[in-house]
Amino acid sequence: QSALLREPLSPAALGLGGPGLSPGARTQAPxxxxxxxxxxxxxxDSERxxxxxxxxxxxxxxxxESTHHLDLAQQSSMAAQLANLEKICQDFTKMHSKEAETSRERFDQMRGTLAQHQTQLAVLDDVNRRAGALAVSEGRLSAELATTGARLEQQ
Structure with a gap:
């Protein structure tokens, strides 16, 4: 604070109360x-x-400033959390991509196995159909053989 604010100035300090002043100046001094x-x-009062x-x-x-520093800390923390979340998502995606590829390969293998089984069933059906035809032919031949054997005995 300046000296003006600490102590009131006297008229003498301002040069207003000296002996060389006129009477009018002296009445104006107070x-x-x-x-x-x-x-x-x-x-x-203004200074206070x-x-x-x-x-x-x-x-x-x-x-x-304190709030700003807290916000910056939270923001950097959020950035770190977001980076961590992105890494988790990438790892999750890689893992499931590998699982999906493995499942696709197994599905293709099963489809191939199914095709082989269907081919084998078709062959088995063909064998069964032919065996049935052979059984019918065998029955006819047995009947003819019996008929032929009976004729031979009669003669």
Whole structure:
């Protein structure tokens, strides 16, 4: 603080009360001194008010900086969490892609095995059909043989 704000100035310090002044100047001096006192009080009040405002502003700034640092920390934490989540998703995708490929290969193998079984069933059906035809032919031949054997005995 300046000396003006700490101590009120005397008229002599301002050069207003000296012996060389006219009588009119002497009567104006107290009026000027009162005005100076009022001005000094006003400046002191203003200084107090502004220092309190400045202190409130400093506290607000500190609070804002603290909040800003917390937000930055949270933001970097969120970035790290997002990177971790992306890695988990990539690993998950790779794992399931491999499983899907393995399943596709097994499905293709099973389809090939099924085709082989269907071919074998077709062959088996053909064999059974031919065996049935042979049984019918064998029955006819047995009947003819019996008929031929009976004719031979009669003769």
């Amino acid at each position: 009026n000027v001194c009162e005005r100076l006192d009022q001005l000094e009080r006003s400046l002191a 008010k502004h220092s309190m405002d400045l202190e409130v502003s400093r506290r607000d700034l500190q609070r804002l």
